[in-house]
Amino acid sequence: MKLKSMLAATTFLVLGALSARAETELTVYTAFEADLLERYAAAFNKDYPDIKINWVRDSTGVVTAKLLAEKNNPQADAVWGLAASSLLVLKSEGMLEPYAPAGLDKLDKRFYDADTPPSWVGLDAWIAAICYNTVEGEKLGLTAPKTWEDLTKPEYAGHVVMPNPASSGTGFLDVSAWLQTFGEEKGWDFMDRLHANIASYTHSGSKPCKMAAAGETVVGISFAFRGAQSKSEGAPIEVITPTEGLGWDMEAVGIMAGTANLEAAQKLEDWSVSPAAMAQYAEGYAVVALPGVVADIPNYPKDVTEKMIDNDFEWAATNRDKILSEWSKRYESKSEPKS
Template sequence: MNARTFLISTAFLTLSVVSTAAQTELTVYTAFEAEFLERYAAAFNKEHPDIKINWVRDSTGVVTAKLLAEKNNPKADVVWSLAASSLNLLKSEGMLEAYAPKGVEALDVRFVDTDTPPTWVGLNAWAAAICFNTVEAARHGLPTPRTWADLTRPEFAGHVVMPNPASSGTGFLDVSAWLQMWGGDAWDFMDKLHANIASYTHSGSKPCKMAASGETVAGISFDFRGAKAKTDGAPIEVIIPEEGIGWDMEAAAIIAGTPNLEAAKTLLDWSITPAAMAEYNQAYAILAIPGLSRPIPNYPANVEAKMIRNDFEWAATSRKSILEEWSKRYDTKSEPRT
C-alpha cells in the first residue's frame, strides 16, 4: 500500500506518493487552492503511481512572476492550474511546449489554446462574484449591491475588500474585465471603488472568507468560494453584478525544455480526463468538457450568462502596463506580504 506524505510551507508544498517501483519526479507549479492538492494528486497517482509530484504552490500572480523570473533556468516541468491569461503571457515568451493531450477534442473550444498543436489546455473556469454578509450589512444599514457601481456608493466606505491584481488571478480578472467593458472609464470606476476599499488582499479567496466571518461586509472574490462559504453556513449572499463579470480558467501546460517530457505529457493527458473533471467539479461548476458538471449547492444561477467575452490574448499582452498603472494608483491599501 502506498504511504503518503504532505508537507506545506509558505510558498513550497510537496506531496509524494512513495512506491516500491522507480518513480519519475515532476516539479509542478500550481495556483490550485491548497485544500485540493492532496486529493488531486491522489487521484492522479491512483492511475500513475510511477510519477511523483513535487508541488510549488502560491497565488496566480506570484506563480506567474516566479516562472518569468526562471525563464532562462526553468525549475518547473509542468504548470497544472494557472490562469489562461498568465499562460498566454508565458506562451508569448516562448516558455511552453506545444502538446495536444489525449482527448483534447472533447474540450469546449474556449478551453484550448488557438495554436496547433496547443501550448495550453483549460481545465475549468472561475468567475467574479461579490460575497455579501447580510448580517453585517443590516448592522451597518447597508443595501444589497446589485451592480459594481453600487460598491462605490459613499455608505460602503471601509466595507469592501478585493484582491490585489498583481498577486491574485481573481484580482486581475476583475481589473482586466472592467477595462474590457468600460475602456478608460474603468479607471474612474476604480478610483471611486478605491475610496471604499478597506484593503487589497494577496489571495482571491480571502475577501470572501473575510465576508463570511464578518470581518468585512462585501468581499470581491469568486463564484465557487462564495457558494462554499454559504453552504458551510456563512450568512452571505453570492452576488453576480449586473454589468457583467470577469472570468478566467485554470489551465495546464508543459514547460519547454523539461527533461521529463514523457511524464509531463502523461500528467497533461490525465488533467483533462473525465476523472480529473470529476475532481475539479467538487468546487468548480464550469468544466472544460461540456456536460460533465454536476450542480454545486448555492452556486449562483446566472454566472455563465454574465461572463464577458474575455480577450485572453489582450489580457496577457496588457498585463504589465495594467499592473503598473494599478499599483501606482492603489497599492497603498494592499495588505503586507507575508
C-alpha cells in the same frame, strides 16, 4: 549456482526497473487551492503510480512572476492549475512546449489555445462574484449591491475588500474585466472611485469572501464558488453577480519547454483533461472544460454563465504588465502586507 545467479540478476534488474519508474518526479508549479493538492495528486497516481508530483504552490501572481524569473533556468516541468491569462504570458515568452493531450477534441473549444498543437489547455473556470454579509450590512443600514457601480457609493466606504491583481488571479480577472467592459478610461475611473471605499487589497482571491463570511467586512469581491461554499457552511452571506458582467479566467495546464521529463509531463497533461480529472474539478467549479461534467453546487448563482463577459485573454496577457504597473501606482497603498 548459475541458475541462482541468473535469477538474482533478473530480480535485481526487475526491481531496478521498477525503482527507476517509481522515481520519476515532476516539479509542478500551481495556484490550485492548497487543500486540493493532495487529492488531485492521489487521483492522478491511481492511473500513474510511477510519477511523483512535487508541488510548488503559491498565488497566481507569485507563481507567474517566479516562472518568468526562472525563464533562463527553468525549475518547473509543468504548470497545472494556473490562470490561462498567465500561461498566455509564458507562451509569448516561448516558455511552453506545445502538446495536444489525448481527449482534446472532446473539450469546449473556448478552453484551449488556438494554435495547433496548443501551448496550453484550460481545465475549469472561476468567475467573479460579490460575497455580501447580510447581517453586518443590516447592522450598518446598507443596501445589498446589484451592480459593480453600486460599490462606489459613499455608504460602502471602508466596507469593501478585494484581491490585489498583482498577486491574485481573481484580482486580475476583475481588473481586466472592468477595463474590457467599461473601456480603459471609464474602467480606471471606476476603480479610482472604488478605491475610495476599499478597506484593503488581499493577496488571496478567496480571502475577501472568507472575511465577509466571518463578518470581518461587509463586501468581499471574490469568486462565485467560494461564496457558494461559504454560504453552504452557514455563513450569512449573499452571493451577488453584478449586472454589468462577470470577469472570469480558466485554470489551465501546460508543459515547460526544455523539461527533462517530457514524457511524464505529457502523461500529466493527458490525465489533466481526462473525465477522471474533470470529475475532480467539478467538485469545486460549476464550469469545466469537458461538456456534460457538471456538479450541482448548492447556493451557486444560477445566472453566472450568462453573465460571463466575452473575455479577450490575448489582450489581457499582452497588456498584463502595463495594467499591473498602473494599478500599483494608483492603489498599492491599501494592499495588505505580504506574508
